[in-house]
Amino acid sequence: MAHGVLTRKPVADMIEQSQEEAHRLRPQALGRWDLAALGIGAIVGTGIFVLSGVGATMAGPAVILSFVVAGIASALAALCYAELAGSVPVTGSSYTFTYATLGELIAWVIGWDFILEYGVGSGAVAIGWSGYLASIFESVGVHLPTALLHGPFDSVQPGIVNLPAVGILLLVAWLVSSGVNQSRRVNNVIVIVKLLAVVLFIVVGSFFIHPANYTPFMPYGWGGVMTGAAIIFYAYIGFDSVATATEEARDSRHSIPFGILVSLGVCTLLYLLVAFVSSGLLPAQAYRGQAAPLAYALQHVGQGWAAGAISIGALAGLSSVMLVGVFSGARVLFAMSRDGLLPKGLAKVHEARRTPQRVIWLGALISSICAGLLPINVVAELTNVGTLAAFTLVSIGVLVLRYTQPDLPRTYRVPGVPVVPLLAAAASIYLIVSLPVLTLIRFGVWLLLGFLVYFLYSRKHSRIEEKILVTTQPSMPESNA
Numbered sequence: 001m002a003h004g005v006l007t008r009k010p011v012a013d014m015i016e017q018s019q020e021e022a023h024r025l026r027p028q029a030l031g032r033w034d035l036a037a038l039g040i041g042a043i044v045g046t047g048i049f050v051l052s053g054v055g056a057t058m059a060g061p062a063v064i065l066s067f068v069v070a071g072i073a074s075a076l077a078a079l080c081y082a083e084l085a086g087s088v089p090v091t092g093s094s095y096t097f098t099y100a101t102l103g104e105l106i107a108w109v110i111g112w113d114f115i116l117e118y119g120v121g122s123g124a125v126a127i128g129w130s131g132y133l134a135s136i137f138e139s140v141g142v143h144l145p146t147a148l149l150h151g152p153f154d155s156v157q158p159g160i161v162n163l164p165a166v167g168i169l170l171l172v173a174w175l176v177s178s179g180v181n182q183s184r185r186v187n188n189v190i191v192i193v194k195l196l197a198v199v200l201f202i203v204v205g206s207f208f209i210h211p212a213n214y215t216p217f218m219p220y221g222w223g224g225v226m227t228g229a230a231i232i233f234y235a236y237i238g239f240d241s242v243a244t245a246t247e248e249a250r251d252s253r254h255s256i257p258f259g260i261l262v263s264l265g266v267c268t269l270l271y272l273l274v275a276f277v278s279s280g281l282l283p284a285q286a287y288r289g290q291a292a293p294l295a296y297a298l299q300h301v302g303q304g305w306a307a308g309a310i311s312i313g314a315l316a317g318l319s320s321v322m323l324v325g326v327f328s329g330a331r332v333l334f335a336m337s338r339d340g341l342l343p344k345g346l347a348k349v350h351e352a353r354r355t356p357q358r359v360i361w362l363g364a365l366i367s368s369i370c371a372g373l374l375p376i377n378v379v380a381e382l383t384n385v386g387t388l389a390a391f392t393l394v395s396i397g398v399l400v401l402r403y404t405q406p407d408l409p410r411t412y413r414v415p416g417v418p419v420v421p422l423l424a425a426a427a428s429i430y431l432i433v434s435l436p437v438l439t440l441i442r443f444g445v446w447l448l449l450g451f452l453v454y455f456l457y458s459r460k461h462s463r464i465e466e467k468i469l470v471t472t473q474p475s476m477p478e479s480n481a
Helices: 011-018 030-043 050-088 095-102 104-139 164-176 179-209 222-236 241-248 250-283 293-300 304-339 357-371 376-404 419-431 437-461 464-472
Strands: none
Touching: 011 095, 011 104, 030 095, 030 179, 030 241, 030 250, 030 304, 050 095, 050 222, 050 241, 050 250, 050 293, 050 376, 095 104, 095 222, 095 241, 095 304, 104 164, 104 293, 104 304, 104 357, 164 241, 164 304, 164 357, 179 250, 179 293, 179 304, 179 357, 222 250, 222 376, 222 419, 241 250, 241 304, 241 376, 250 293, 293 304, 304 357, 376 419, 376 437, 437 464
């Protein structure tokens, strides 16, 4: 049997490999509501506290429609994730799913994309966290040095390095490396705090809505709505992080789909309410260049106390997004390393804590470099295109697995197959082409680099390749001596 780039990894082999002592994570650590909190912890963050202002400048008040479009695309993809998560109970999310359905090369592309989603994405969150921290200090008359709040490539206000962003990422990496139970407890508390902050914005802001701000409703046409949706899509990224915790979940075939669908449903409702209120508080262009748009809007209408509370809630919320991002990104890198596509030494698990220490700190290092040096719009757009590419392939993977393994146990089945998976893939592709051309070029360069790594290293060190060599190697004749 030859090792082709489209060789699929059997689900049974994945499950067996996950039980190896050197690569075994802590089982039964997360219940279904812990997983839902993990999803909410990942979703409610930069997209709503930071990028809602960016989307408003591109779509005007029609940013509300941008949230609807992005939410529909995410919901379609979430249905596909839920089915695959109930069929392939192994950590790694869509990387693992595509390895079982579309083959090794496609899985590598997904894993490489996830380095963007979780590595670069956590960097974007850290930049937003730094902006809100500066806002809190300014509210009490303390001005942090500008040179230490912006990276050298920031087009609006270049500096030396975004020091708070780097610092919080390293702190989060330390927490995640300390154990899954510690991460779970901290995340659950933070999720409650940030949900209260979002509700506070909706309630207080609703008293200061000016209907005139909703006109003209669609100043940049449908193209502006779609561009806004492509950027705001970042706000929905995170539900897929639930699937990275499969090996640490209780009754994963049922609890993972539950966590995915509940977290996305709760967050979509809150997002639409926030978009409606924020659009009514200020004209869309007033949000241009604002790193903390929700706090800015409340300050503008004279509600400084609420703005301060929102900033604290945003700091907490963004902290949980980073926590889940570092947690989930490490699990994807861990799965890739365990499969041999990255150096196997990275997949070593701490004997007592049962956490993949090495990939946690590697991911945090990548995120810190991005957060310290790059502007938030570049980081967010790169994260979006990588995630949309993953969503596209996962949607196709549902159809492939239905055809190739129709008898595989499924605790959840996507309704309306093949229509829903095809719509999910089409929606993701449509949002990809709505992104700026420069972002697509950067993504193309990233993919080319990924192909080089795969063909020069990963394919040769794949555990599938090693298994084929062992099974095809002729046995040595026994000695008669």
